[in-house]
Amino acid sequence: xxxxxxxxxxxxxxxVAQSGVEVWLTFVRETSAIFDPCLPFLMEGGLTWQxxxxxxxxxxxxxxxxxxxxxxxxxxxDWDELIGYVQSIREPLLDALEELxxxxxxxxxxAVNYSENDDKCDGLTYGMFRLLESYLAHTRFANAxxxxxxxxxxxxxxxxxxxxxxMRAAIVETDRLFDExxxxxxxxxxxxxxxxxxxxxxxxxxxxxxxxxEGNPIVNCGPDSAVGHSAPSQLALAPxxxxxxxxxxxxxxxxxxxxxxxxxGDTPPEAVLRAHAAVLGAIEAGFxxxxxxxxxxxxxxxxxSFLVAAGYPExxxxxxxxxxxxxxxxxxxxxxxxxxxxxxxxxxxxxxxVYTLELGVRVExxxxxxxxxxxxxxxxxxxxxxxxxxxxxxx
Amino acid sequence: xxxxxxxxxxxxxxxVAQSGVEVWLTFVRETSAIFDPCLPFLMEGGLTWQxxxxxxxxxxxxxxxxxxxxxxxxxxxDWDELIGYVQSIREPLLDALEELxxxxxxxxxxAVNYSENDDKCDGLTYGMFRLLESYLAHTRFANAxxxxxxxxxxxxxxxxxxxxxxMRAAIVETDRLFDExxxxxxxxxxxxxxxxxxxxxxxxxxxxxxxxxEGNPIVNCGPDSAVGHSAPSQLALAPxxxxxxxxxxxxxxxxxxxxxxxxxGDTPPEAVLRAHAAVLGAIEAGFxxxxxxxxxxxxxxxxxSFLVAAGYPExxxxxxxxxxxxxxxxxxxxxxxxxxxxxxxxxxxxxxxVYTLELGVRVExxxxxxxxxxxxxxxxxxxxxxxxxxxxxxx
Numbered sequence: 136x137x138x139x140x141x142x143x144x145x146x147x148x149x150x151v152a153q154s155g156v157e158v159w160l161t162f163v164r165e166t167s168a169i170f171d172p173c174l175p176f177l178m179e180g181g182l183t184w185q186x187x188x189x190x191x192x193x194x195x196x197x198x199x200x201x202x203x204x205x206x207x208x209x210x211x212x213d214w215d216e217l218i219g220y221v222q223s224i225r226e227p228l229l230d231a232l233e234e235l236x237x238x239x240x241x242x243x244x245x246a247v248n249y250s251e252n253d254d255k256c257d258g259l260t261y262g263m264f265r266l267l268e269s270y271l272a273h274t275r276f277a278n279a280x281x282x283x284x285x286x287x288x289x290x291x292x293x294x295x296x297x298x299x300x301x302m303r304a305a306i307v308e309t310d311r312l313f314d315e316x317x318x319x320x321x322x323x324x325x326x327x328x329x330x331x332x333x334x335x336x337x338x339x340x341x342x343x344x345x346x347x348x349e350g351n352p353i354v355n356c357g358p359d360s361a362v363g364h365s366a367p368s369q370l371a372l373a374p375x376x377x378x379x380x381x382x383x384x385x386x387x388x389x390x391x392x393x394x395x396x397x398x399x400g401d402t403p404p405e406a407v408l409r410a411h412a413a414v415l416g417a418i419e420a421g422f423x424x425x426x427x428x429x430x431x432x433x434x435x436x437x438x439x440s441f442l443v444a445a446g447y448p449e450x451x452x453x454x455x456x457x458x459x460x461x462x463x464x465x466x467x468x469x470x471x472x473x474x475x476x477x478x479x480x481x482x483x484x485x486x487x488x489v490y491t492l493e494l495g496v497r498v499e500x501x502x503x504x505x506x507x508x509x510x511x512x513x514x515x516x517x518x519x520x521x522x523x524x525x526x527x528x529x530x
Numbered sequence: 531x532x533x534x535x536x537x538x539x540x541x542x543x544x545x546v547a548q549s550g551v552e553v554w555l556t557f558v559r560e561t562s563a564i565f566d567p568c569l570p571f572l573m574e575g576g577l578t579w580q581x582x583x584x585x586x587x588x589x590x591x592x593x594x595x596x597x598x599x600x601x602x603x604x605x606x607x608d609w610d611e612l613i614g615y616v617q618s619i620r621e622p623l624l625d626a627l628e629e630l631x632x633x634x635x636x637x638x639x640x641a642v643n644y645s646e647n648d649d650k651c652d653g654l655t656y657g658m659f660r661l662l663e664s665y666l667a668h669t670r671f672a673n674a675x676x677x678x679x680x681x682x683x684x685x686x687x688x689x690x691x692x693x694x695x696x697m698r699a700a701i702v703e704t705d706r707l708f709d710e711x712x713x714x715x716x717x718x719x720x721x722x723x724x725x726x727x728x729x730x731x732x733x734x735x736x737x738x739x740x741x742x743x744e745g746n747p748i749v750n751c752g753p754d755s756a757v758g759h760s761a762p763s764q765l766a767l768a769p770x771x772x773x774x775x776x777x778x779x780x781x782x783x784x785x786x787x788x789x790x791x792x793x794x795g796d797t798p799p800e801a802v803l804r805a806h807a808a809v810l811g812a813i814e815a816g817f818x819x820x821x822x823x824x825x826x827x828x829x830x831x832x833x834x835s836f837l838v839a840a841g842y843p844e845x846x847x848x849x850x851x852x853x854x855x856x857x858x859x860x861x862x863x864x865x866x867x868x869x870x871x872x873x874x875x876x877x878x879x880x881x882x883x884v885y886t887l888e889l890g891v892r893v894e895x896x897x898x899x900x901x902x903x904x905x906x907x908x909x910x911x912x913x914x915x916x917x918x919x920x921x922x923x924x925x
Contacts, residue, residue: 222870
């Protein structure tokens with residue numbers, strides 16, 4: 136992991152250099168309580184007292200942290216300057232900013248981690264923002280704070296080869312779990328039992344969860360199961376059911392997020408075959424539209440209009456989100472221009488981003504047929520990271 | 531856990547009723563990315579889309595959440611009203627506030643989770659604060675947002691009997707681990723090996739970590755070990771060393787945080803005996819000063835002055851912090867009036883609060899002698915939750 140942190144920290148310095156700001160400042164405290172999602176790109180572990188991690192446009196990395204927090208950062212060797220303090224961070228932080236930002240810069244900009252659009256760029260709490268403002272008051276940095284959103288989404292989105300390898304490994308583990316689920320899921324097995332089975336395997340293999348364990352995997356057996364982010368129920372699998380699984384694991388710090396479906400029986404009815412064709416077709420329409428420079432909403436629209444043309448209602452979510460250290464990794468999404476997505480559907484697709492393509496339909500009397508795969512954006516368009524489910528699988 | 535959530539949620543309603551605000555509003559999104567530390571007092575699990583959990587002064591509990599997030603809250607039965615939305619939370623949130631806050635209230639106050647002083651009361655990110663402000667703009671709630679710090683610290687600090695039982699259970703598990711460490715820690719065993727041994731036991735018993743696993747336990751073997759929040763090293767235990775352990779586990783959702791020390795050898799030198807007496811004496815001086823109504827800094831001062839009078843330098847941290855769902859549970863601390871502690875040393879001690887009492891000294895040539903125990907504040911003063919280490923233990 137240490138090499139990866141260094142790789143991303145160097146990438147961060149390159150992004151800051153091109154961003155127009157003088158310094159990117161990550162300001163945290165007691166990270167076991169509130170954990171800024173940027174932190175793993177800057178250091179391993181966490182901090183206890185107020186700490187400021189600074190990356191300047193010149194590429195200099197300076198950490199100002201509580202004196203009990205210095206040892207871990209020292210050990211990493213990643214920081215050009217490491218300043219410990221006992222009573223207050225204010226003076227050493229101001230000294231560090233003075234050193235990094237030439238007096239000749241008339242209106243210096245310091246980027247901090249907040250965003251209305253993207254929770255992954257929004258690790259700075261309001262109390263910490265107010266503290267920082269109070270430290271900078273009556274200095275030449277009094278009006279310097281701007282959003283680091285553009286820096287962070289570039290850093291998270293542009294995956295390095297190490298990150299892509301880790302995600303491929305997570306996908307391999309997820310496919311293995313899907314195979315095991317198919318062998319385990321007999322008639323009368325409950326959603327809860329399937330989830331428990333998967334949890335045991337995840338623990339046994341030392342994998343992590345790409346989202347909270349309570350709803351991971353999501354398991355839906357048949358037409359009476361509640362679709363959404365809810366815990367698996369006592370509903371049991373029966374002939375004629377669709378079994379739907381949404382599962383994501385973490386391997387080497389990186390996540391997968393995939394959905395697969397099975398029909399319980401030898402002969403899938405026409406309604407299920409038709410649903411599968413529509414879902415797969417819509418996902419492939421999205422895949423075809425995905426390339427650098429397009430806006431996320433355009434990719435969503437390609438899939439959404441395919442599905443509607445096939446006679447199904449629109450899905451009530453985005454076609455895809457980026458995947459990285461967690462399943463919902465932030466940055467631009469492939470989604471409709473709904474208020475709740477803020478600006479994220481308007482952001483351009485970039486090379487190196489990893490997206491899910493996911494959607495589903497209810498099949499009256501059978502259940503929920505929904506598929507999800509992962510792709511990486513290339514110069515030419517997109518490449519599948521996972522292998523799409525092209526057939527109606529049967530149990 | 532569900533009973534506990536209900537217990538705390540009802541306690542929250544009682545606190546809001548006496549707080550002077552109309553509504554306490556917890557505003558979160560994608561809680562697998564940023565987790566507001568208040569959330570476990572309101573619900574189990576997390577939320578994905580923007581969600582608002584409202585507790586009014588009349589005791590009404592209303593949740594406005596994304597439509598995929600409703601199922602879990604529905605199941606709890608804790609919410610008087612549960613409103614799902616698809617495209618934007620703005621309208622249903624404003625409707626809920628309209629319903630909860632009578633038009634007759636001239637200057638309504640809505641408490642949200644930010645604090646400069648206390649990270650456990652500071653779960654609202656700056657981006658989310660800005661979003662909320664934009665939703666309330668041009669309504670009668672445009673200037674209504676105030677800090678929920680007084681509500682949250684009362685809620686976290688005033689432990690119910692269920693919470694105290696859980697913490698006693700965590701302490702029992704921690705004492706058991708200390709006994710096992712004493713049996714395991716032979717000459718030439720490294721700090722790393724001791725930590726690995728403890729991690730294996732914690733996993734085996736299904737316990738959680740009261741702070742990040744990387745530095746939990748803190749293990750210090752002898753005089754060359756770095757004191758602080760750093761990972762255990764390859765330093766090995768040798769005759770004449772002090773072995774110092776700082777360990778906290780989570781049992782039933784609640785934490786312990788204790789420190790113990792051993793001398794490696796049959797005859798502790800005078801310097802170690804003297805250090806132990808000074809450390810224990812200072813902790814007992816703090817214990818004697820701890821009672822409802824005093825300020826935290828007064829309790830710290832009692833211990834600090836005892837230690838200095840005994841000829842040792844001041845410790846570079848607070849005498850104690852509150853313990854609850856995590857080791858550093860927020861609220862007032864027993865600490866000096868240093869800038870980095872903000873207002874927290876000035877806050878009054880209250881019945882039902884659980885504090886650590888902890889401090890240590892370096893013993894030249896032997897290592898770090900530091901002890902930590904846990905106490906609960908009662909009407910009469912304080913009671914030990916853990917059993918203090920009264921003797922110099924030997925390995």
